[in-house]
Amino acid sequence: MIPRELFGEEHEIFRHTVRRFVEQEVSPHHAAWEDSGVVPRSAWLKAGEAGLLCCAIPAEYGGMGGDFLHSTVVIEELARAGATGPAFSLHSDIVAPYIFHYGTEAQKRKWLPPMATGEALAAIAMTEPSGGSDLQGIRTVARRDGDDFVISGQKVFITNAQGADVIVVACKTDLAARAKGISLFLVEKDRPGLGLGRLLKKVGCKAMDTSELFFDQVRVPMANLLGEENRGFYQLMSELAQERLIQAVRATATAEAALQWTIDYVSQREAFGRTIGDFQNTQFTLAEVHAEIALCRAYVDRCVALHLNQGLDAVDAAVAKMTCTEMQGRILDRCLQLFGGWGYMWELPIARAFADARMARIAGGSIEVMKHIIGRNIMGKA
């Protein structure tokens, strides 16, 4: 096995803390959270107390002052436990970086410290009912009115929306422009006119809340503009590389966990007087699964190393997301098969992982959008 060389001792100590937290504070409650469709605030507060939130945000803004490897540890340990409920990563590694990279000093001081403790929950709203792949075509409008902006429109599939205290909202500020007409806004949950829609029922990731949001003439001051006016699309594009890397990291860790669950299961389950693991078909299947994961593991670790030095570009991130999430889909299907009927039962982690994983090939840019990014770039058409 090729050893992983990414992590230092401090990351391994942190991994130990995160693993214990997940065993004690996440796994015992996850089934109940799947039933209710949300992770309660108390779990977020405990995660904040244990240092699991906003670990890559500098200490002066309340974070742990760690790096993307600390984030990677949190993502991997949740994946290893099959815990898709707490969207810690969306909050810490997707929304917090927008505020950290593009926020004013006042915005950073207002939101990052409570996000690190779990007192403030964050979400990001890009996707609309009319479509999510074509971000340049969004229809939610922020119209200038004196010193304010007035937001009207609708968003859908918004993770963490149920408990969110602040939402980064992508809006059109110049209706005539596409990419150059989008701006990002910080919208607080108690703004008049902001309505929370249905808690949507999903195929998987059932504990992670996903909802509609309605904006009916929501007035926000100029101070809520995040970054420059009409630069929102470029801000989204530069942050999406990390979002896609996160999906690749999660997919690879989930695949590794699934392989281990399968090895454990086929080693004890018997048929025709021997264990399922004694059949050559099982060993060949698991050998192929192992090899597929090992290649993704090498690639994704290399991407993480590049990302630590700001060297990961949009194409590599798209390759990582596409390859690792497709691999995850294939191997979960093959592993589930070796569990027989039990593999189809929700009570087994393999069944839940199979359903949970389907989202990764759609959310944060579908596989086809990844191919579009990669193809356009390698052909010099970007």
Ligand SMILES: Cc1cc2nc3c(=O)[nH]c(=O)nc-3n(C[C@H](O)[C@H](O)[C@H](O)COP(=O)(O)OP(=O)(O)OC[C@H]3O[C@@H](n4cnc5c(N)ncnc54)[C@H](O)[C@@H]3O)c2cc1C
């Ligand atoms: C569980 C979950 C959580 C989510 N959380 C969030 C969130 O927190 N915030 C947020 O803003 N969004 C979120 N999303 C939305 C997600 O990012 C979008 O679903 C995704 O970008 C696809 O947009 P869409 O669903 O509108 O599909 P569409 O844009 O309608 O596309 C449908 C399909 O058309 C095909 N297609 C699209 N474009 C192309 C192309 N250029 N070439 C070829 N084929 C193409 C693809 O197969 C694609 O899947 C979430 C989605 C899910 C499922």
